[in-house]
Amino acid sequence: MELISAKNVSVKYDARAAVRGASFSVSEGDYLCIVGENGTGKSTLLKAILGLVRYEGEISFENGLKRSDLGYLPQQTQVQKGFPASVYEVVLPGCLNRLGRRLFYSAEEKDDARESMRLLGLTDIANRSYRELSGGQQQRTLVARAVCSAKKMIFLDEPVNGLDPTVSRQMYDVIGELNAKQGMTVVMVSHDIDSAVRRSNMILHMDTEVRFFGPSAEYASKFGYKFFQNGGY
Amino acid sequence: MHILLNIADYPFLIYAFVVGGLSALCLSLLGVPLVLKRYSMIGDGLSHVGFGAMSVALALNLAPMYVAVPVVIVAAFLLMRISGNSKINADAAIALISSSAVAIGVLCTSLTGGSNIDIYNYMFGSLLSLSRSDVWFSIAISAAVLVLFVFFYNRVFAMTFDEDFAAATGSKIGIYKSLSALLTAVTVVIGMNLMGTLLVSSLIIFPALTSMRVFRSFRGVVICSAVISLLCAAGGILASCLVAGASAGASIVVVNLLAFIIFAAFGAVSRRACGHKHRT
Known part of the structure; x- marks a missing residue:
C-alpha cells in the first residue's frame, strides 16, 4: 500500500538546484534508505517530504497518511x-x-x-x-x-552520525526492530552505504537527480563491485 | 525610608512597582525562548523602534503609546522574519533598523522644538512617566502574557527546542510565532516607560541567562527567570527610592547584573564539584 508518492520534485536554494526532478514512492512497511555523497540533496529531499522547504512538483500522502502520523529525527x-x-x-x-x-x-x-x-x-x-x-x-x-x-512512519536524517560503531549497531537494531516487529515504515538518510544496503529493502541514490530507485538487492548487484573494491561488506 | 513608609502618598511609586514588576515578569518569560533561539537582539531592536515611534508621536502631538504599540508590533514581525531568514545578515539588519529608528526619533524631536528632557526620558526611562492608564494597560497585557504562556507552555518548549520537528509532525507553528512576536512587542513598549529604550532589553536577556548558569532543565530555567526578574525589579526600584537620584531602570539592570554574577559563580563552583564527583 503506497503511503507517499513523489513526482518530479525539485528544490532550489537561491538559484542552485539541490534536488532536480526526483520521483519515487514509499509503501507501507518499507525500509527506504536515501544514500549519496554529501551535498547531493538527501536531507533536502527529506525536508521537502516533511513540508519544511519549498519545492516544485508533487508530493502526496496516500491512504490516509497524516503529518501527525510521522516521526522525524532532524540533524x-x-x-x-x-x-x-x-x-x-x-x-x-x-x-x-x-x-x-x-x-x-x-x-x-x-x-x-x-x-x-x-x-x-x-x-x-x-x-x-x-x-x-x-x-x-x-x-x-x-x-x-x-x-x-x-x-506509521519515521524519518531519520543521519541517525548514526557521530556515533561509535557499537552504538551505531545498537541504533540500527532498534530501527530494524521497529520496522520488522511494529511494521513501522522507515525512511532514512545515510552516507553509511554498507549498512544501508544490508538493512533496508529499498534504496534511493541521490546525486541532485535520482541515480537509482529500487530494491536494495538490485542496487547491490548493480553497484556491487564498488563494495568489493572498498573491502566488501 | 520615609518615602517607603508613606508609599500610599506617592502613587507614582505604586505604579512603578506594579508596572515594573509585571513587565519584568512577562519579559523574562518571553525572553527565555528568545535567548535560547539566539534572538536576543530582537528585544533591543524593538525598543529602539519604540523610541523612534514615540518621538514621532510626540512631535505630531499624538498619544505616544497608541503610535508606539502598532509600530513596534509591525517591527516585531519584520525582525522575526529577518532573523529566521538565513540569506540575510540578521544581526547587521537589526542594528541598521535600530539606529535608523533612533536617528529619526531624535531628529523629529529636535526639529519640532521638543526638549532634550523628553529624549532623555525615553532613552533612560523615568519613574514619573507612568500614568494610571499605563498601569491598567500593563496589568491587562501581563495577565494575557501569563495565561497564554502557561497554557501554551508545552508548545513554547517544543518550538523553542526544535521548530522543524514541530512543523514536520503537524503543528501549525506560524500562529504561535505570530503570537509571541505580538506579545513581545507590546510588553517591550510597556517596559520602555520605566526602563528606557537603552535598558529594556536587559529585562529580556538577563533573567534567562542568569537562570541558565544554574538550572539545567527548561522548566527550572523558566521558573527561576520569573522569580529572579521579579526580585531584581523590586530590588532595583527600591534602591532607586532609597538612593536619591538613582534611576530606576539603571538600578534594575545593576541588580540583574549582580544576580548574574552570583549565579555564574555558583554555577561554576557546582559544576566543578560535579566534575570531581564524576572523576572519583
Whole structure:
C-alpha cells in the first residue's frame, strides 16, 4: 500500500538546484534508505517530504497518511547542543502531534514518552540535562522523540552520525526492530552505504537527480563491485 | 525610608512597582525562548523602534503609546522574519533598523522644538512617566502574557527546542510565532516607560541567562527567570527610592547584573564539584 508518492520534485536554494526532478514512492512497511555523497540533496529531499522547504512538483500522502502520523529525527542544530532541558523534556514533545486542542500532555502520553526512552536505553539519564550528554546520548534522545511521535512512519536524517560503531549497531537494531516487529515504515538518510544496503529493502541514490530507485538487492548487484573494491561488506 | 513608609502618598511609586514588576515578569518569560533561539537582539531592536515611534508621536502631538504599540508590533514581525531568514545578515539588519529608528526619533524631536528632557526620558526611562492608564494597560497585557504562556507552555518548549520537528509532525507553528512576536512587542513598549529604550532589553536577556548558569532543565530555567526578574525589579526600584537620584531602570539592570554574577559563580563552583564527583 503506497503511503507517499513523489513526482518530479525539485528544490532550489537561491538559484542552485539541490534536488532536480526526483520521483519515487514509499509503501507501507518499507525500509527506504536515501544514500549519496554529501551535498547531493538527501536531507533536502527529506525536508521537502516533511513540508519544511519549498519545492516544485508533487508530493502526496496516500491512504490516509497524516503529518501527525510521522516521526522525524532532524540533524542536530548548534542551538540544541547547549540547550537547558532534561532528556525527558526533550522526548515528551514527541507527543505534541497528539495534543490536538488540548494544552497539556495526558498520563498516557507521558507513559509513551517513558517507553520510548526505555527503548533507546535512556531511562537512567531521564533527568540529566541534554547539554551535558555525550553526542551519542543526545542523538539517542532525539531518536526517542522521533519514535514517540511516529505512528506509521519515521524519518531519520543521519541517525548514526557521530556515533561509535557499537552504538551505531545498537541504533540500527532498534530501527530494524521497529520496522520488522511494529511494521513501522522507515525512511532514512545515510552516507553509511554498507549498512544501508544490508538493512533496508529499498534504496534511493541521490546525486541532485535520482541515480537509482529500487530494491536494495538490485542496487547491490548493480553497484556491487564498488563494495568489493572498498573491502566488501 | 520615609518615602517607603508613606508609599500610599506617592502613587507614582505604586505604579512603578506594579508596572515594573509585571513587565519584568512577562519579559523574562518571553525572553527565555528568545535567548535560547539566539534572538536576543530582537528585544533591543524593538525598543529602539519604540523610541523612534514615540518621538514621532510626540512631535505630531499624538498619544505616544497608541503610535508606539502598532509600530513596534509591525517591527516585531519584520525582525522575526529577518532573523529566521538565513540569506540575510540578521544581526547587521537589526542594528541598521535600530539606529535608523533612533536617528529619526531624535531628529523629529529636535526639529519640532521638543526638549532634550523628553529624549532623555525615553532613552533612560523615568519613574514619573507612568500614568494610571499605563498601569491598567500593563496589568491587562501581563495577565494575557501569563495565561497564554502557561497554557501554551508545552508548545513554547517544543518550538523553542526544535521548530522543524514541530512543523514536520503537524503543528501549525506560524500562529504561535505570530503570537509571541505580538506579545513581545507590546510588553517591550510597556517596559520602555520605566526602563528606557537603552535598558529594556536587559529585562529580556538577563533573567534567562542568569537562570541558565544554574538550572539545567527548561522548566527550572523558566521558573527561576520569573522569580529572579521579579526580585531584581523590586530590588532595583527600591534602591532607586532609597538612593536619591538613582534611576530606576539603571538600578534594575545593576541588580540583574549582580544576580548574574552570583549565579555564574555558583554555577561554576557546582559544576566543578560535579566534575570531581564524576572523576572519583
